[in-house]
Amino acid sequence: MPKRTDIHSVLIIGAGPIVIGQACEFDYSGTQACKALKEEGYRVILVNSNPATIMTDPEFADHTYIEPITPECVEKIIAREMAELKRLGVQGKLVLLPTLGGQTALNTAMALHRNGALERHGVEMIGANARAIERGEDRQIFKDLMIKIGLDVPISGTAHNVEEARAVAERIGRFPLIIRPAYTLGGTGGGIAYNREEFEEIAKRGLELSPVSEVLVEESLLGWKEYEMEVMRDRADNCVIICSIENFDPMGVHTGDSITVAPIQTLTDKEYQIMRDASFAVIREIGVETGGSNIQFAVNPDNGRLVIIEMNPRVSRSSALASKATGFPIAKIAAKLAVGYLLDEIRNDITRETPASFEPTIDYVVTKVPRFAFEKFPQADPTLNTQMKSVGEAMAIGRTFKESLQKCLRSLEIGRSGLGGDGKPWRIGAEVYGDRDILPRDVITRKLSVPNAERIFFIRHALRAGLTIDEIFTLTKIDRWFLTQMKEIVDFEEVLAGTKN
């Protein structure tokens, strides 16, 4: 099936300002999409309020609107563009591509669908339609669908007020509990409650912040292993996995705040293929017709139980990472699939000879480490949880995990050359320690037991202080495979330190 000829113009909604929880990843995806669609001869209309984006440069779209990304404003743009199409006397349609501008674009598109604006103007959504977006984004609908197709899910319930929230908590019967508000950026307003007081506070805040006053209260999977799959689908139902990702930080830390590694490291092929099958089942059931989705899973390290957490029926933060990690340009391909191409009709950007209907296989390891800026927000709680707090990220590629981790830590521009051993001091609160000082055990234990921005470095301190892999695992639930890799770095530091000159 070649590209659609009934389309004349494509409206792309950008992601707006850069905020904590959403950086420039959607500028990357939007820019790719603009280029891909122009290349195909479509007229591209772009709306984005953020002038500091590549996509708003004049050459990327035919019409660029630097306007607020609100349903009212976008509807005016649609009306104006429809009039323009009429004036030009073109036959083709104006369509809306909502899946490349992150949650902002998706929410705006959904608002336009709900208030009837899209229907009024006869504008079709391509990539994912309103039904698919709703099925993917509404936690209760999503969960019901997952149960229907036979996937395992965490025990949970939704609530629209504090009383309902208490009832769900009662049913699950144990802390900690996770609270996730519906339709918020980067999980804003969510959190983990370890006791009744915390639960009441977080539930109230979540209800206030959710545009539909809805929160999900959920069985805690704290300490489980977390995985992500980047899936692509075309309109002939061909599905491929672009990238598999294993989180270094176990469940409980927002993926955006987790150190993540591609590809998956600690699953057997049998387990991985079950996860792959589940990913395809999800994208099909949700009904994302074309393009990319990000699907998240948790795995119980003790018995392999696989639970589906969520899916993003759009290009996500992880898509940018997956694109750079594998060389498969997810947003560009997603744009081409949205206008009707099939995966085997698009060329693989790397080989330039073979088609895009393949699964990238890599001979290296990719590590992403989030960048935090708590020093600029002294009142902020630096504990990491399900609400994203990082302000950016760095990625590095290596032939070993050790190489990619060290390069990545160096790339953060926080003044460190890696895990440590670079001669620079460590500031912990008011205390200053030398680079090779052995830190007090209580300080180490405190910093390991609660996820925080510096935890990765405290694993080094812990290993140097003589904590065993099992002790560190008990405190952090970080997989022993990762911890052992770090121990090799720390052991080598000793070798280097023992070398004269």
Next chain:
Amino acid sequence: MMNAILALEDGSVFHGQGFGARATACGEVCFNTSMTGYQEILTDPSYKGQIVSMTYPLIGNYGVNLQDVESWRPHVAGFVIRELSPVVSNWRADYSLAEYLEQNGIPGIQGIDTRALTKKLRVRGALKGVLSTEGLADEEAVGRAKAWQGLVGVDYVKEVTHKESFRWDEKDEQSASFNLARGSGTVEARQVRDPLPPADIPVVAYDFGIKYNILRRLRQHGFRVQVVPATATAAEVMQHKPAGIFLSNGPGDPAALGYAVRAVADLVKTGVPIFGICLGHQILGQAFGGRTFKLKFGHRGANQPVKDLATGRVEITSQNHGFAVDPQSLPGEVTVNRINLNDQTVEGMRHKTKPVFCVQYHPEASPGPHDSTPLFAEFREMIEKQK
């Protein structure tokens, strides 16, 4: 730690650290691009006579378990990786990779530049090589690599096929599909199994080096499977009164298997439905009167795109083959119905008048994607139509 050497017939030498057994082995050096599934690769009989290098650099992370084997033992001649995991991290792991190879007398080498090796093999094609963890000197190692007979024209099938005919898993203990624990289930996680349907269709499976997951998949689709040795004649097969005949994967050069080609050509004439995989597909190609040829560096990995020409659908497939069927050599009554999208080689054939079809890849996966599992159901439908 043992010093180890990998030497190739072109004179190149890689030095690294040994793991697994203290041994020296000759083989054809090839690479596999799967990022998971090293255990299934090691135990696939099709790798007999080959030294396998993994392009993914970190191997051994999840160890080896007793469930995920594809035959009774590993068959690779030697194993080449960039970095062996110093620790095993998976709830099912029974051994480390190094322990497993040591128990089975197979040498491994780690710490070499596997990317440089892969690039060399991509340009030069598969090369004869020697892997030694016994302190072999460079010159001697290269000399042995050059002197080794190689794979072309050699019958490796005879080394891996079962010598006697047998009924596969009569008690249904080994055939259920692997699955994971669910909800707050109380069943011990390792015991979780999908239920099996009744085994109501008798088939004969030729064992040219058959993988267990083919037998498991056949059983999961309701077949009662009688396995016969590679040397079984058509008459011997027909004595079992099969409703269908399956031709398995296997190692080495298909051109060395005259006896199997003759038997299969006779069986095609009987009109009994036939389904072939990998080497089975190549044998069918020859039985149809076609020719096979050696690919430059083969297809070994879990991400090969195959297009079904009838439906336009693309399957991501698991592959492991060094030879392919020449489409020009096939007679008119055979259709090429699947092709590889990377290099356009033949991936599937169907006889126009007889109930015979085959694929060059591995629908049983293990390791690899499950996209092609429906082919087993297709085989069943083909048989049911014949009844």
